[in-house]
Amino acid sequence: MGTLRIPDVVPSPTEDCETLRKAFKGLGTNEKSVISVLGHRTAIQRKKIRETYQQLYNRSLVDDIFSELSGDFRKAVVLWTYEPSERDARLANEALRSRNRTITQLQVIVEIACASSPDHLVAVRQAYCGLFNCSLEEDIAANVPMPVQKILIGLVRSYRYDKELVDPSTANAEAAILREAIRTKQLDCDNFITILGTRNVHQLRATFECYKQNYGFSIDQDIKSRGKGLLEPILKVVIWCIDSPEKHFAEVVRASIVGLGTDEDSLTRAIVTRAEVDMMKVRGEYFMENKTSLDNAVIGDTSGDYMKFLMTLLGAKV
Amino acid sequence: MGTLRIPDVVPSPTEDCETLRKAFKGLGTNEKSVISVLGHRTAIQRKKIRETYQQLYNRSLVDDIFSELSGDFRKAVVLWTYEPSERDARLANEALRSRNRTITQLQVIVEIACASSPDHLVAVRQAYCGLFNCSLEEDIAANVPMPVQKILIGLVRSYRYDKELVDPSTANAEAAILREAIRTKQLDCDNFITILGTRNVHQLRATFECYKQNYGFSIDQDIKSRGKGLLEPILKVVIWCIDSPEKHFAEVVRASIVGLGTDEDSLTRAIVTRAEVDMMKVRGEYFMENKTSLDNAVIGDTSGDYMKFLMTLLGAKV
Numbered sequence: 001m002g003t004l005r006i007p008d009v010v011p012s013p014t015e016d017c018e019t020l021r022k023a024f025k026g027l028g029t030n031e032k033s034v035i036s037v038l039g040h041r042t043a044i045q046r047k048k049i050r051e052t053y054q055q056l057y058n059r060s061l062v063d064d065i066f067s068e069l070s071g072d073f074r075k076a077v078v079l080w081t082y083e084p085s086e087r088d089a090r091l092a093n094e095a096l097r098s099r100n101r102t103i104t105q106l107q108v109i110v111e112i113a114c115a116s117s118p119d120h121l122v123a124v125r126q127a128y129c130g131l132f133n134c135s136l137e138e139d140i141a142a143n144v145p146m147p148v149q150k151i152l153i154g155l156v157r158s159y160r161y162d163k164e165l166v167d168p169s170t171a172n173a174e175a176a177i178l179r180e181a182i183r184t185k186q187l188d189c190d191n192f193i194t195i196l197g198t199r200n201v202h203q204l205r206a207t208f209e210c211y212k213q214n215y216g217f218s219i220d221q222d223i224k225s226r227g228k229g230l231l232e233p234i235l236k237v238v239i240w241c242i243d244s245p246e247k248h249f250a251e252v253v254r255a256s257i258v259g260l261g262t263d264e265d266s267l268t269r270a271i272v273t274r275a276e277v278d279m280m281k282v283r284g285e286y287f288m289e290n291k292t293s294l295d296n297a298v299i300g301d302t303s304g305d306y307m308k309f310l311m312t313l314l315g316a317k318v
Numbered sequence: 319m320g321t322l323r324i325p326d327v328v329p330s331p332t333e334d335c336e337t338l339r340k341a342f343k344g345l346g347t348n349e350k351s352v353i354s355v356l357g358h359r360t361a362i363q364r365k366k367i368r369e370t371y372q373q374l375y376n377r378s379l380v381d382d383i384f385s386e387l388s389g390d391f392r393k394a395v396v397l398w399t400y401e402p403s404e405r406d407a408r409l410a411n412e413a414l415r416s417r418n419r420t421i422t423q424l425q426v427i428v429e430i431a432c433a434s435s436p437d438h439l440v441a442v443r444q445a446y447c448g449l450f451n452c453s454l455e456e457d458i459a460a461n462v463p464m465p466v467q468k469i470l471i472g473l474v475r476s477y478r479y480d481k482e483l484v485d486p487s488t489a490n491a492e493a494a495i496l497r498e499a500i501r502t503k504q505l506d507c508d509n510f511i512t513i514l515g516t517r518n519v520h521q522l523r524a525t526f527e528c529y530k531q532n533y534g535f536s537i538d539q540d541i542k543s544r545g546k547g548l549l550e551p552i553l554k555v556v557i558w559c560i561d562s563p564e565k566h567f568a569e570v571v572r573a574s575i576v577g578l579g580t581d582e583d584s585l586t587r588a589i590v591t592r593a594e595v596d597m598m599k600v601r602g603e604y605f606m607e608n609k610t611s612l613d614n615a616v617i618g619d620t621s622g623d624y625m626k627f628l629m630t631l632l633g634a635k636v
Binding site for chain 2: 190
């Protein structure tokens with residue numbers, strides 16, 4: 001369940017476009033209007049607003065937002081306004097083009113591959129080809145070294161069965177295969193990747209549960225204990241995104257604000273991508289792990305229109 | 319270019335449905351009517367006919383065809399009437415459930431993965447999940463032994479960039495990688511599969527051309543000379559389906575009728591799946607290779623309504 005709040009009576013796309021256009025016109029921008037419109041509309045409603053804006057003014061809404069807003073606020077509103085598949089294709093591309101391709105960047109790709117629906121993942125791959133003149137997996141192959149490359153390609157190419165169908169004996173057998181790969185540090189072997197990249201998430205959750213019962217460790221703990229490269233933390237993100245995306249995104253938020261300074265890109269991404277999906281659960285998970293509310297954490301680490309926009313997506317009345 | 323002939327004035331879907339319903343009614347079936355309607359309609363028109371039939375009579379057109387027709391004729395008309403993605407999902411499933419999973423069966427999966435558009439392949443994977451309670455790649459993993467399994471999974475998971483964009487230096491570099499894998503008989507190594515499973519077909523054609531120029535053999539000949547298992551013929555089909563689908567399908571037709579008896583399933587599949595795609599080219603290729611026409615071959619090896627239906631799809635007036 002998301003945290004996005006939609007008014008009982010939603011203005012027509014034309015009315016919303018007029019409000020936005022008015023907010024952009026003249027000197028300065030009425031940021032409050034932008035937040036009050038876009039921060040309270042679903043993905044389908046935002047799509048209609050984009051299309052209507054283009055028809056009414058022969059201008060791109062995203063381009064206008066880009067030229068009217070600035071800083072982290074701009075980045076958050078732009079990401080929120082894109083079609084979700086285009087948004088994720090752009091996030092993946094940015095991660096692959098980044099000079100630091102550490103876990104902080106590359107986990108974006110894992111999130112898209114493992115914490116989205118199969119149809120969304122396919123839509124992202126289609127959008128990627130349309131935007132960047134090559135496939136997502138070609139760009140991964142060109143920019144990410146082995147063995148992480150092999151894991152990421154294996155995951156983004158998945159199209160998982162999406163109904164809740166679990167075979168307990170498969171869970172048991174595949175827990176043993178995963179265990180053997182981890183024990184022998186063959187974390188990029190074909191069996192390992194085929195299981196993580198083709199099984200449906202419900203089946204995998206059962207497999208991870210078997211793993212814990214049979215071997216006494218959770219699979220992510222077991223992976224963590226085997227090495228300190230980039231592969232182990234990537235696989236931890238894989239396991240979490242499959243097993244409990246809310247736990248993963250609560251951790252993204254925590255990591256983005258911990259210590260001095262804030263990683264606004266990660267914070268924005270977590271809230272923008274999950275506000276309509278499972279932000280209620282992310283918030284609950286955050287509270288359980290950190291004994292403080294996610295909302296307070298966001299308020300403490302951000303400010304101005306950026307804060308107001310994130311808080312709006314989190315369901316606050318700002 | 320396909321061979322399917324559409325009349326200048328196409329009856330409405332309702333008229334077509336009435337003709338079909340009349341053909342099915344009473345004792346016996348008017349096969350001629352069935353051929354004259356369905357054998358002259360595009361995929362989109364057939365889809366509308368299916369939907370209209372369901373609305374008008376609250377019956378499934380495919381089910382009615384199944385109960386009214388018989389033998390190879392029935393199988394051909396049923397395959398032709400399915401949504402193409404569902405047809406291919408069912409063909410793939412049949413291949414995987416078959417007791418003989420030889421090259422004759424498994425090449426169906428290669429055709430879907432390598433001789434279809436990226437969007438069609440995705441649609442087949444979606445249809446597969448909807449029909450068979452697991453993903454296509456899970457069924458390949460469960461039914462096909464290594465190393466062919468790894469090749470097939472690598473191919474069906476592709477979503478290739480589909481514009482004509484070729485980088486000559488990549489072609490040269492990747493020809494060398496492919497050559498090294500073939501020379502050392504590592505035909506299932508990750509590099510090999512990543513190249514064949516992620517590059518766009520235009521790039522791969524350039525790579526195969528480089529291969530021939532640099533090493534003096536075409537890549538399929540070179541693969542063939544390395545062994546006699548199931549892997550080598552599967553890879554030959556992969557290369558042909560990417561390099562020249564019309565050559566592959568001309569060969570499927572030739573193999574289906576050569577010698578005593580006919581492999582009707584393969585013959586039907588080749589004609590039904592390519593009649594709207596590139597059957598003109600397949601026919602040209604067939605003539606070049608066999609010095610006799612594909613149409614004469616079909617007439618010589620089939621008979622009755624089955625022959626009439628195939629010939630209709632091949633553009634003949636029967």
